[in-house]
Amino acid sequence: MTYQPVYRGASSVEVMTFERLREMNDGGTQRADFHVLALVDDGDGRVTVDFVSHSLTARTAVWISPGAVHRWDDIARLTGHLVLFVPTAPVTHRTRELVASPDLVARWPIPAEDWPFVDAARGHLVLEAAALAEDASTELPDILLSALLTRVEPPHAQARSANPTFQLFRSSVEAHFRTHHDAGYYARALGFAPRTLTRAVQQVTGRTAKAYIVDRIVLEAKRLLAHERVTAAHCARELGFPDPSNFSLFFRNATGMRPGAWQAATVLD
Structure with a gap:
């Protein structure tokens, strides 16, 4: 399985659904040169990232950094989105520092009180990415990506960057x-x-x-x-x-x- 046909478009940010991932997934491993941020709306499944298996449930996030060996083990019941982006896509200083970290936590639950904000930021990105898929001149997807990253920041990222x-x-x-x-x-x-x-x-x-x-x-x-x-x-x-x-x-x-x-x-x- 490879993300490449979906990812290599005009934009530095691409969005796909778990439904699309299921169509592409052959059960093999992937080692990409870009980031993959997955947000699970509902369902249950598993993903292996750098030889550690992680359970996936509603309102969980997965972050796969460039170079990480990963495999989607069980995604048949998952709904949600995956955001694929190059390391240079974020536009704020804080989010650039965040994506530069080589040891981000791979999976974490998003608190219930934070989910509405994450969902809104993700929804706006999904909408704009679809509308601007063929327009390489706009930075709007990168700006909206930075807003989403700020909302889903992994729990240990702030302590490490400090x-x-x-x-x-x-x-x-x-x-x-x-x-x-x-x-x-x-x-x-x-x-x-x-x-x-x-x-x-x-x-x-x-x-x-x-x-x-x-x-x-x-x-x-x-x-x-x-x-x-x-x-x-x-x-x-x-x-x-x-x-x-x-x-x-x-x-x-x-x-x-x-x-x-x-x-x-x-x-x-």
Whole structure:
């Protein structure tokens, strides 16, 4: 299954229904280069995002960031919409920062008191996106997308964006985790004492800076192994390890399994 035929239109924002998704879905995995925000009106189902299965019920939101491996497992009874948009689509500073986060929560319930506002923002976007589907000159869908993102902001996004040290660290890790694996590099590059950096990361995530880096590398390795079906040697090259055996030991220490065994045990397609 691929979103590409629906997404690659004139606009940087596309909207589709779960009914349309059901027509396209073949039960396989997807790794898109754009964001997918799903809003469930009613029904129940499941989606797997980066190897974690999430239940879907009425008034829940799903956010799938670019690069995340995901699969729609059970969508037969779901109603609602999916909003597909490029990372540069939001027009406000706050929503641009929000979509730039590499570790947004994948699924969360929208409080009953917030749902009318989310529903209204989504309805306006749906209406305008349909009317302006062939007009690439207008920014109106991007503006309405930003309004919707502000209403559905994931529960941990505000706390994370409020910590500037962690924000800088997170962005630096996302840019360099394939070549730099040690926390000391990021402390030096950002001009922080190692203790200051670790304290900021622990305050936001509950993990050390080193653990955060390890988790990011392991996630990318799993994405490559599961979706791209590459070898451990290919992963080692992609992720900056000097040789496959070094990567294999790193992966086993982090997950308890060697890359090949984890890949064989993980059935996504």
